[in-house]
Amino acid sequence: MLRLDRTTYDAIVAHAKRDHPDEACGIVAGAEGSDVPSRHIPMINAAGSPTFYEFDSTELLALYKDMWARDEEPVVVYHSHTATEAYPSRTDIGLANEPGAHYVLVSTAVHGNSEGPVEFRSYRIIDGVVTEEEVSVDDTLLAPAEQ
């Protein structure tokens, strides 16, 4: 199960809506080994595409160095699908390289940039095997400090 605080959940949804029709992407870092997502880091989709996302390689290194310095790891890796359901594509599965992470997919296919619900789902992707898991948005969890 993925447990997320409300502030982080809302921020991920807002990011996905803002970048629609391009795919939005980012991570939520957390203390190494904790499985607690506590620091939301929206990333720029260097591909700038409605069907692909990729972190810029220089920003990717900066992101990981920052996490290493804080003894953090990526707890959530998220991106949006803007025309399809919130299920990992073959490409997503093939490129899932963080076996410890929760892979979150948000679909903005129905409402785009507008108000309205999104599909928000989470998966484990390990050695090409996708396992969906429950998402629990917890209003009582403390909101993480904004950067």
Added chain:
Amino acid sequence: MPIEVRIPTILRTYTGGEKAVDASGATLSALIDDLEANHPGLKDRLLDDGDLRRFVNVYVNDEDVRFTGGLETALNDGDQVVVLPAVAGGA
């Protein structure tokens, strides 16, 4: 002084769980051969058909080697090498 190579989580099965290993080589290509000698299987995860895999990033002293000569990038003792898989995907 050896060259420290930072290994991403997904490839630590090849390094006995180590986050970083020491290796040597005058170029990135030679370094990868040296890595392979001590951690068999690693090379295939980095290279495809003799070139760096599209979705594997390698940095030497914080510079993406795609901009510094790829596998021919020169290395010196004390350099820091980081391997990071791309974070990417698509609908």
